[in-house]
Amino acid sequence: MDVIGQFPLFYFPEYGSAWMMGITGTIHILASHTSVGAAMLFAFLAYKAYKENRSDLYPYMKKYGMFLLIFSYVIGSITGPGIWYTATAASPRGISALIHNFVWVWATEWVFFVYEVIGVFALVYFIDKIDKKTHLKLTYTFALASVGTLALIIGIISFMMWPGTDAFYTTGSASDAFFGINTFPHMFLRIGFMIMMSGVIGLVISSAMKKENPELSAELSKKMGYVGILGGFLTTFFFMWYMNTLPENAHAVFTISKESIVQSRLVLMGLFSLYFILVIAKPRFLNVPIASVMIVVILIAGLWPGEKLRESMRKPYVAGQYIYSDQIISRDVPGKKIKSELPAIAEKGLLKLNPFIPDRLRTITDENRLEAGELLTKLSCSNCHSLEKTGKFRPLKDRLTGMDKEGVMTILHTIGEGAFPYMPKLKLPEDEYDAMAEYISSQQY
Ligand code: HEC
Numbered sequence: 001m002d003v004i005g006q007f008p009l010f011y012f013p014e015y016g017s018a019w020m021m022g023i024t025g026t027i028h029i030l031a032s033h034t035s036v037g038a039a040m041l042f043a044f045l046a047y048k049a050y051k052e053n054r055s056d057l058y059p060y061m062k063k064y065g066m067f068l069l070i071f072s073y074v075i076g077s078i079t080g081p082g083i084w085y086t087a088t089a090a091s092p093r094g095i096s097a098l099i100h101n102f103v104w105v106w107a108t109e110w111v112f113f114v115y116e117v118i119g120v121f122a123l124v125y126f127i128d129k130i131d132k133k134t135h136l137k138l139t140y141t142f143a144l145a146s147v148g149t150l151a152l153i154i155g156i157i158s159f160m161m162w163p164g165t166d167a168f169y170t171t172g173s174a175s176d177a178f179f180g181i182n183t184f185p186h187m188f189l190r191i192g193f194m195i196m197m198s199g200v201i202g203l204v205i206s207s208a209m210k211k212e213n214p215e216l217s218a219e220l221s222k223k224m225g226y227v228g229i230l231g232g233f234l235t236t237f238f239f240m241w242y243m244n245t246l247p248e249n250a251h252a253v254f255t256i257s258k259e260s261i262v263q264s265r266l267v268l269m270g271l272f273s274l275y276f277i278l279v280i281a282k283p284r285f286l287n288v289p290i291a292s293v294m295i296v297v298i299l300i301a302g303l304w305p306g307e308k309l310r311e312s313m314r315k316p317y318v319a320g321q322y323i324y325s326d327q328i329i330s331r332d333v334p335g336k337k338i339k340s341e342l343p344a345i346a347e348k349g350l351l352k353l354n355p356f357i358p359d360r361l362r363t364i365t366d367e368n369r370l371e372a373g374e375l376l377t378k379l380s381c382s383n384c385h386s387l388e389k390t391g392k393f394r395p396l397k398d399r400l401t402g403m404d405k406e407g408v409m410t411i412l413h414t415i416g417e418g419a420f421p422y423m424p425k426l427k428l429p430e431d432e433y434d435a436m437a438e439y440i441s442s443q444q445y
Pocket residue numbers: 253256312315316317325326377380381382383384385394396399400411412415420422423424426
């Protein structure tokens with residue numbers, strides 16, 4: 001092997017490429033989860049409206065549907081492809097692994113998605129135009145399509161954490177990759193969260209109806225309060241199950257910041273429980289500004305840390321526990337005819353094997369040592385640590401405070417041996433370690 005399958009490095013100064021993923025992902029999740037949650041809520045409301053002959057519920061559904069169209073589907077459809085672009089730049093081999101394992105699952109998901117997008121237009125448009133029974137059936141298929149997109153995507157995303165079965169490595173089969181032990185807890189966890197989100201968003205719309213129809217607004221706010229509590233309870237319950245289905249490396253990362261995570265989750269759950277209970281007890285006090293602020297709260301205090309946590313717990317891997325975050329294949333996967341690249345890198349070094357290294361840096365000399373060291377550090381560490389003095393993302397300087405070249409050299413060797421469960425094992429030839437240590441120590445102040 002004289003070359004390893006690499007792509008050009010996407011280097012994002014200060015914040016790191018992983019944060020770019022996180023930001024796009026968080027916004028997308030807010031939109032997509034709302035849409036799936038709302039699809040289930042829609043089916044429930046349509047059922048009630050039909051069974052109890054409550055035609056007063058239809059205007060609410062129409063408003064909710066319009067909001068969904070604008071909020072979830074526009075934002076969702078922009079940030080969805082946005083994730084593809086960002087992930088392709090930040091983690092090309094991670095995306096490649098997903099495509100190679102799940103190409104037909106993606107294709108199926110897109111069929112559901114297209115149905116979902118057309119469905120939401122049809123639902124809103126046809127509310128008063130077709131008979132109620134047909135409309136009810138339409139909402140059912142819409143809800144099924146929405147949950148279908150979720151179920152398929154979650155199988156894929158769960159594989160990023162780990163396949164969850166050893167069989168995958170020998171068979172390489174899509175179903176072994178898809179049905180890992182954490183797929184279902186992850187799916188239910190997200191369904192719980194979606195239900196909660198549909199309640200949180202539903203409250204914005206029910207409170208907006210206060211002027212025109214205070215009775216109905218209060219009744220619906222109350223209902224949304226119950227929906228929110230149910231969702232919150234399911235999320236918490238399945239989160240605990242989910243945590244028990246994660247690989248060892250995930251627990252290693254989780255333990256580092258366990259206390260603050262658990263504390264902040266408890267505060268958040270407390271806050272939302274209080275919110276829902278207040279809404280149920282005194283629905284008339286709720287207004288649009290408060291209800292809207294709660295969406296922002298859930299975005300910033302709930303989703304962002306949640307996604308960051310999932311991202312960190314996957315470390316050192318980006319997908320399937322065979323591709324590291326630094327884009328190197330770390331183990332053999334006979335089922336996919338994939339070979340670990342670690343032995344070749346240990347022998348020949350990254351500068352020789354990565355096809356995108358400028359020729360002047362292929363061989364380390366006294367003149368180019370710092371530059372080569374900088375490039376090696378970017379290749380090996382920047383996916384998880386900011387290298388800049390003012391960097392915000394797990395900055396390397398804070399982890400190596402006051403270390404001279406010798407100290408950095410020792411750390412690099414330790415990382416190379418795989419002593420830290422959350423960092424990629426990376427054995428390099430001595431001259432490459434030396435160049436990195438020279439560069440990193442020259443950046444300490
Ligand atoms: C896959 C992601 C990842 C990569 C790549 C990575 N690290 Fe880390 N590193 C982490 C995580 C996670 C932690 C632990 C949490 C923290 O310190 O914030 C960490 C911690 C550290 C620490 C503190 C060690 C400790 O736990 O006491 C040092 C030093 C460090 N990294 C250096 C490096 C260097 C040098 C590189 C490049 C060769 C590198 N890391 C590459 C994820 C990574």
